[in-house]
Amino acid sequence: MTSTTTTTGKRIVVLGAGYAGLTAAKGAGRHHDVTLVAPEERLLHRIRQHEAAAGRGRDWPAIGELTRGRTIRHHRARAVELDLAGHRVRLDDGTSLAYDTLVYALGSRTAWHGVPGAAEHALPAERAAEVRHRIREADQPGTLAVVGGGATGIELATELAEAHPDWTVRIVAAGPVGGIYSPKGRTHVRRVLDRLGVHVHENATVTEVTPDGLRTTAGPVDSDLTVWAASMEPHPLAAEAGLAVDERGRALVDDHLRSVSHPDVHVVGDAAAVTVPGVGTLRMGCATALPQGQYVGKLLDGRTGKPFSFRYVVQCLSLGRRDGLLQLVHADDSMKPTVFTGTMGRLAKAGIVSAVFSALK
Incomplete structure (x- = not known):
């Protein structure tokens, strides 16, 4: 981790290094200390997974390469528990991280819908x-x-x-x-x-x-x-931790992508139920996750204070x-x-x- 910026000492933890989490971490990492929690060593370029399945993919860059120049520490582990009252995240490697602001970007996973087998x-x-x-x-x-x-x-x-x-x-x-x-x-x-x-x-x-x-x-x-x-479903950790969620388990957020129940938690990407006036509730996908991550990165870095806006x-x-x-x-x-x-x-x-x-x- 190398950077020439001056940090504020504010502890920001980002869970997930997909399109939303990675861009949020990079934006916030300009002037804040950011810990990016994700088990992957390399970028999972999800919108090119079909190429990888067909044997046409390639190894994508290491997350450390993509965060170079920011004050970001990549902690390779999975979040298993959120202590929202105590502002801590427990990880599967036995450690826990304290935060002032949490960015929850754990995304989605395949939904089996209870189909036998x-x-x-x-x-x-x-x-x-x-x-x-x-x-x-x-x-x-x-x-x-x-x-x-x-x-x-x-x-x-x-x-x-x-x-x-x-x-x-x-x-x-x-x-x-x-x-x-x-x-x-x-x-x-x-x-x-x-x-x-x-x-x-x-x-x-x-x-x-x-x-x-x-x-x-x-x-x-x-x-x-x-x-x-x-189809896909959101990671269940948000609901298990007590964040307010909709009927699909996506976290409910305000127009600054803050949890409506815990405003010190920003939720972005497939994990968030983001409703934009005149557009509706955004669907899961890279097209909506990337701009959400970019927005929260700018918001935490003080480069915007406007509500999140989006149109297809x-x-x-x-x-x-x-x-x-x-x-x-x-x-x-x-x-x-x-x-x-x-x-x-x-x-x-x-x-x-x-x-x-x-x-x-």
């Missing part, structure tokens, strides 16, 4: 490296099923089908695949899936996962390897290495009819991902 026989999308290993170590090509018809599931299915054409790839969704997009967007997604030979199982809610496939409301689906990308502009989707979708949206994230596809969509997606990485650096 899912946690035992499916790999969550965040275990992309294991997906890659299982494919490489298979005796022969087999059948791979991706559960989830949203952006994560579509990106995984198209990337894996393109990278491994000898495998049979299926995408299984409780509703229509790509149902959130405009009619033009859905049509293009379906066209790419067809071109890549992906078998589409729509309106098929998974009721059980077995070692050799899925049981769904539309009938059985065979699978040698199942990847679960159905686009949604982007990777469809393998040769195609993509850029879907224009209204400020509240509802779909506009305009989409850009093919090379233009791919380049737009690549440009947005590069911009995210640049913001983290």
